[in-house]
Amino acid sequence: QSALTQPASVSGSPGQSITISCTGTSSDVGNYNIVSWYQQHPGKAPKLMIYEGDRRPAGVSTRFSGSRSGNTASLTISGLQPEDEAHYYCSSYATGIIWAFGGGTKVTVV
Amino acid sequence: EVRLVESGGGLVQPGGSLRLSCTASGFTFSSYAMNWVRQAPGKGLEWVSSIGGSGGSKYYAGSAQGRFSISRDNSKNTLYLQMKSLTDDDTAIYYCAKSDYSNHQFDSWGQGTLVTVSS
Numbered sequence: 001q002s003a004l005t006q007p008a009s010v011s012g013s014p015g016q017s018i019t020i021s022c023t024g025t026s027s028d029v030g031n032y033n034i035v036s037w038y039q040q041h042p043g044k045a046p047k048l049m050i051y052e053g054d055r056r057p058a059g060v061s062t063r064f065s066g067s068r069s070g071n072t073a074s075l076t077i078s079g080l081q082p083e084d085e086a087h088y089y090c091s092s093y094a095t096g097i098i099w100a101f102g103g104g105t106k107v108t109v110v
Numbered sequence: 111e112v113r114l115v116e117s118g119g120g121l122v123q124p125g126g127s128l129r130l131s132c133t134a135s136g137f138t139f140s141s142y143a144m145n146w147v148r149q150a151p152g153k154g155l156e157w158v159s160s161i162g163g164s165g166g167s168k169y170y171a172g173s174a175q176g177r178f179s180i181s182r183d184n185s186k187n188t189l190y191l192q193m194k195s196l197t198d199d200d201t202a203i204y205y206c207a208k209s210d211y212s213n214h215q216f217d218s219w220g221q222g223t224l225v226t227v228s229s
Contacts, residue, residue: 045219045220051214101155
């Protein structure tokens with residue numbers, strides 16, 4: 001059982017926007033603005049997409065954005081494209097655990 | 111360009127030991143914390159262990175505490191994970207991941223090395 005809770009799957013049509021939630025507690029997401037999001041295509045290594053809640057690394061599309069409210073962080077993908085189909089994982093620093101991951105969300109572009 | 115290359119994975123019997131290595135290039139290795147993250151077949155990511163740039167600070171997930179040992183050789187730009195008393199639950203792809211300057215996220219990942227624990 002993962003420390004952070006994500007929906008198992010989210011789907012959307014090309015061009016639409018989708019949001020993936022990541023729910024933690026006051027010991028992780030709610031207490032530290034150290035939430036990151038990773039994209040993982042099948043058979044590939046994870047890739048950092050969002051860090052410190054809402055910041056994008058160089059080279060990541062502006063279609064990806066992050067936010068945080070209370071114990072829940074969110075990743076929004078705007079203008080959904082076929083290449084966005086992948087698994088997405090949230091991660092947060094967590095008191096006593098150090099790093100916690102969510103169980104992952106499979107994004108399907110239908 | 112940052113490059114992380116893991117090695118050392120393979121098939122090991124339950125109760126056995128294995129040492130993983132991660133060779134780094136493209137950045138000043140000793141300046142960054144490094145991490146091991148694993149992924150069981152068809153499952154999500156699980157943080158395993160982290161080590162500070164100098165090697166003085168080490169952290170372990172509960173599942174690794176007492177069985178795994180993280181270390182680094184900054185002269186060889188190499189990160190290690192010594193694993194012992196392996197069980198079926200340790201079967202996974204083990205990724206080496208570099209922390210960013212603030213040590214707040216994993217900004218570069220290797221391609222992983224597969225560890226299979228089976229009799």
